[in-house]
Amino acid sequence: MAKNITPRAENYNQWYLDVISAGQLADHAPVKGCMVIRPTGFAIWEQMQSRLDRMFKETGHVNAYFPVLIPESFLKREAEHVEGFAPELAVVTHAGGKLLEEPLVVRPTSETVIGHMYAQWIQSYRDLPVLINQWCNVMRWELRTRLFLRTSEFLWQEGHTAHETAEEAEEETLRMLEIYRRFHEELLAMPVLMGRKTDTEKFPGALRTYCVEAMMQDRKALQAGTSHNLGQNFARAFDIQFLDRGNERRHVHTTSWGSSTRMIGGLLMTHSDDDGLVLPPRIAPVQVVIVPLYKNDAERAAVMPFAERVRAELGGVLDPLHIRLDTRDDLRAAERFFYWVQQGVPLRIEVGPRDVGQGAVMLVRRDTREKQSAPLAGLGQTTLALLERIQTDLFERARAFRQANTHRIDDYGEFRELMEGPGGFAEAHWNGSAQVEARIKAETKATIRVIPLDEDPEPGRCMVTGEPSPRRVVFAVAY
């Protein structure tokens, strides 16, 4: 039952796939490049969805649903947008047994069709702001795929807002970036850098793209959520106009922001180890598993009622849906332990005959494997505190790792050595030109992950050209 997992040090890519397979998170679909998200993996997505959705609603956003098929001509209305997405489109040419008059694309993102609808819904400043989010599937045809990180179909949320002024649109863009930061750091225990993308890396059609960026255990970067200020680009392309407070017709200012099932891959690569998945308690679908241990019917008769009391005690502080009692009789204890280890459950509670006698249980942390005995009395509070401790420890460990692998570099030779060698984040100066950015990418595979948002940047000189640079930017090889 327990699957062998390739150690990270031996083959990081294989380790990633083995953790997914052992945890039964996802599988390859019969259509090349697509994935099946299995119940264990999907339960993580459901947790992510419900937490993020609550954060969106608390900031005044509402959900809606727009169609999956978009007329091909819509994409062509915004020049950068179609250039960016055309190579990745899946196209419906036939439907209902007939050739369609106009081909339809399966949405790669929905700015265009939503822009088309907003043009009809928005008449006056009284209709603004429009703050809509959508949870859905999108399709971007990929040749080289990787479960969760890059698949032809994935699930995501895409927020699309419209505002009266440029200032309001910029505020919204940064508000959602901050929500992504909080979500990653507070719930996924993933430390992230916030910043702006260069023009090369920005969303096709955006004025400015911001993102949160995390470091994986192989020191590569993962872009985890993006927030775009679209300016009036899509408003012009789809003619979204409103009568302003001075009774003049103007184009609205729009934003869009998204995060996807890719985050599951990032979560996995941040915390998991050579035994498999490790999940932070606040996002884990199963937070605690109770494993009763007995060798015969007499022991069973003593242990099972006690295990039920443990479950009842925990049910007072945790949602019962997040607690499991493993009653499988046909598996040895070691097999059951390993099953839950590979499912990433943060805390295992073992209940054996001796524990029953002492009115206590054994708590085993998934992350550190530390064991401690705890009395049944007050077990709810003990468990809550321990789960919070695990959450904090995971975050701190990931932050320390990122810190240890982030380097201030002023010399391009040193930079190349880092990127060709151990890898990591390099804080370096750059002259701001796309040409130099492209040269660095060609020579080292590293790209500019973020232009940080600090208000008091340190000026310097480009590590490649020696030209002036207003601030350090963060380079890394990325997924």
Added chain:
Amino acid sequence: MAKNITPRAENYNQWYLDVISAGQLADHAPVKGCMVIRPTGFAIWEQMQSRLDRMFKETGHVNAYFPVLIPESFLKREAEHVEGFAPELAVVTHAGGKLLEEPLVVRPTSETVIGHMYAQWIQSYRDLPVLINQWCNVMRWELRTRLFLRTSEFLWQEGHTAHETAEEAEEETLRMLEIYRRFHEELLAMPVLMGRKTDTEKFPGALRTYCVEAMMQDRKALQAGTSHNLGQNFARAFDIQFLDRGNERRHVHTTSWGSSTRMIGGLLMTHSDDDGLVLPPRIAPVQVVIVPLYKNDAERAAVMPFAERVRAELGGVLDPLHIRLDTRDDLRAAERFFYWVQQGVPLRIEVGPRDVGQGAVMLVRRDTREKQSAPLAGLGQTTLALLERIQTDLFERARAFRQANTHRIDDYGEFRELMEGPGGFAEAHWNGSAQVEARIKAETKATIRVIPLDEDPEPGRCMVTGEPSPRRVVFAVAY
């Protein structure tokens, strides 16, 4: 702001569209036959999803996600299945700039691709039962569409389970039918008939199809949820085999069951009136709206803090996300009232200067328009009780309507008069032949909606042929 709504008596179809438009529930998408579900409509779907999802999880089901694109050849493996769905398929022929080797269909339903995965996941009886549900979008190309009721794309849930024995599969099929009944009756306040479909009406590829069926206000029937016992048909087509307890290889027995955004249309047509949408409290995204009333700043200064106290009092018994306080200053009271009437909010609470003086508020029911004064003290409990009362009244009213429009008919002439005239449900005898069923449909448009499940049926003679009939079945003209 308030939209005119065509009265039902004048034009029922236009009334339906007007209620959707006035409530801002949905809109036509640029792609013919597809719809946009606007925030008010989508909030109803979110309520339905969260309530149904909880019911599925409480009965041991888990969610997963399977790909939206399915190889065309998969559908052909089950002869009835492809015959049923082929005319409605949307087909992707190009992707990533190239012609695909094999066309892919946008899923019309997922039995085939899920069967393909189950064949890999299921090895032994220990892997059974598999109880998976999926929430997603599906596509069935339709020529004659109607918002919510029949659209080319719609949202739904589809459950797919696999079992060791035929008995377990039948139990599961009926368990989920009962969940649909409870969901409709207890949450949507929609009385439904449960029963089996005839072979003509069953799901393509199923052994037996069961459904819940409701009566709309125009006396037509609406199929609201279906549950299929698929027998071993898909297990054979996709070779889903397992080693049974006797160590022999056998095909599993599968079921599937689904309900969709169509239920929003059914909900609308069950309860709404000539003023617009009426929502049952248990499913309403906004359960209560508080409308403060004032004519000048002095009145405003007295009324607003009191309205906030009302909100705080209600927040103790209802989820704050389900309460609205309407603070719009730029609209007259009548406009605000009408806005919330058209949004279907079950209860309006008016707070004016006189109410403040008396420490009371005015409660106005959406369904009956009845008004009653209630003191602020204990308002939470008063409101809860009134919402429950509205829920019960809506259900009872719908049940009385169905009862008044259900007729026991033994004469085919009388039957035709009913179907050509007022319409309604006819409980009639039928000889069991598909030919007679087809003739009745051709002559009256009525179809057999359900073969009821009563254990003690009344035998009789077919109203068309006079041949023996074991039980009455329910006929109606359907959506």
